[in-house]
């Protein structure tokens with residue numbers, strides 16, 4: 094309800110209110126480049142002043158040179174005209190260069206700023222915001238700012254200053270004609286004001302639709318395998334076409350309103366010129382004005398009119414720019430996660446002692462997903478989190494990563510409440526290996542050396558060796574410089590996991606969060622990965638969401654999570670002996686694994702895999718779980 098009301102209030106904000114609320118941000122952008130913009134304004138004034146000389150010439154020629162036979166004035170007048178034209182041309186060129194370049198720089202600055210800001214926002218913000226919307230904020234919305242702060246602003250200022258000067262000249266030439274002129278201009282300004290009010294919500298809407306369409310497009314292309322696999326191309330085409338049509342309908346309304354504004358502006362100006370011409374002629378016949386003055390008046394009128402007719406199109410750009418700026422301002426006003434005032438503690442060196450004290454957490458209000466979770470993980474130990482899907486294991490690790498804050502209770506790191514810790518001092522001690530290895534389009538080296546903490550070649554090669562990345566990288570033509578494609582599409586699942594593990598080894602975190610991959614790998618890959626993980630977990634406080642019996646069994650402690658509560662807690666041996674929830678889970682998994690190994694038997698097994706599989710299958714046939722434990 095409140096959100097809907099806020100949205101309506103946003104829609105009805107006038108252009109003026111919007112401009113005023115955006116002023117601090119505009120000033121922030123203008124400030125560092127104010128001298129260059131002032132230089133631009135000065136050049137514009139020189140250019141416009143030079144432009145004023147030209148309309149004055151007919152008056153001199155008609156009334157003085159021809160009327161008063163002062164022919165000797167013709168030459169100097171010609172020279173002045175040439176100089177004025179040259180000066181105007183040169184200043185115009187310099188001005189365009191200066192402002193266009195400045196506008197581009199401004200866009201880049203703004204884009205970088207918005208991108209940097211968004212990346213500092215809390216994970217909860219990303220949970221509720223579409224990716225496409227964020228892409229639009231960074232790439233599209235800032236475009237309009239160029240018009241607002243660069244050329245557009247200077248043009249508007251310059252146009253208004255020139256128009257003010259010219260109006261003084263017009264008043265000086267003829268009071269009645271200028272009053273008529275002002276009447277027409279005032280009517281036009283009133284009309285344009287109403288149109289801007291109508292056009293602004295359309296621009297806001299357009300930004301919203303564009304974000305949605307972009308978001309869906311990004312999702313659809315990144316999930317192209319799934320789309321093709323389920324033959325969902327036509328469905329995706331329909332969804333996209335619907336979005337593109339909504340965008341088009343919005344654009345048609347904007348363009349129509351823009352055309353109405355442009356047409357009315359031109360008609361108003363033409364009527365005005367006709368009325369001024371006829372009344373001016375009557376004035377000239379009655380000798381209230383000379384023919385030369387009337388001629389000059391009409392030329393000056395064109396100078397006043399030009400920026401006002403331009404206002405119709407510039408106003409549209411202005412409305413678009415302000416709508417974009419408004420959205421940018423909205424996103425910049427979201428507080429970055431590290432700027433919370435309570436985050437004052439700095440963690441110089443993290444030991445990795447983690448304590449949960451009666452932690453309750455909810456993603457959505459009044460829907461807790463963790464209830465009074467309490468446990469302790471000593472430095473250098475491995476804690477395995479096991480439990481059914483949706484029980485809260487990932488949420489516990491997300492709280493350790495400080496992606497969220499507990500709703501109640503405390504998460505302590507080395508005795509310090511994580512809510513009070515500056516994240517920039519804590520996160521470097523954190524390493525994450527997600528279930529789905531997330532790789533960027535780049536080389537193997539770039540993906541392994543993703544963290545900036547350890548850049549030596551020796552450390553890089555060592556990490557690749559421990560994670561068995563060298564095993565496949567050495568066989569590639571470009572070795573570690575091989576490009577792996579977007580999200581690592583050119584690698585196998587196991588290879589991607591190994592890179593992800595090498596990345597964590599190189600980052601050398603004190604606290605490691607490991608979400609074990611569930612995907613079935615062939616036994617050789619599996620063996621490589623288990624070995625890499627062993628290296629990775631050494632001497633770190635590790636939290637592993639364990640999907641494999643072997644991992645849980647090797648852990649120093651196991652937390653059995655169910656419906657957001659820790660229902661059992663202990664070592665593998667103690668929990669197994671309890672014959673409670675862990676025992677049930679373990680037995681179920683054992684059956685699955687036994688079946689899996691039987692299945693593997695039928696595949697092409699590596700020598701090691703075959704031996705291991707055979708032994709496991711034999712043992713499981715006996716149903717002796719303890720013997721299976723030993724093997725694992």
Ligand SMILES: Nc1ncnc2c1ncn2[C@@H]1O[C@H](COP(=O)(O)OP(=O)(O)OP(=O)(O)O)[C@@H](O)[C@H]1O
Pocket residue numbers: 220456457462480481482483484485486487488489
């Ligand atoms: N970003 C989120 N917003 C709202 N609810 C969420 C969010 N992430 C998880 N949940 C909910 O929180 C609960 C716990 O989820 P969590 O991902 O921690 O479970 P899990 O034990 O890790 O599950 P799995 O083993 O399937 O990954 C689930 O009910 C889930 O729907």
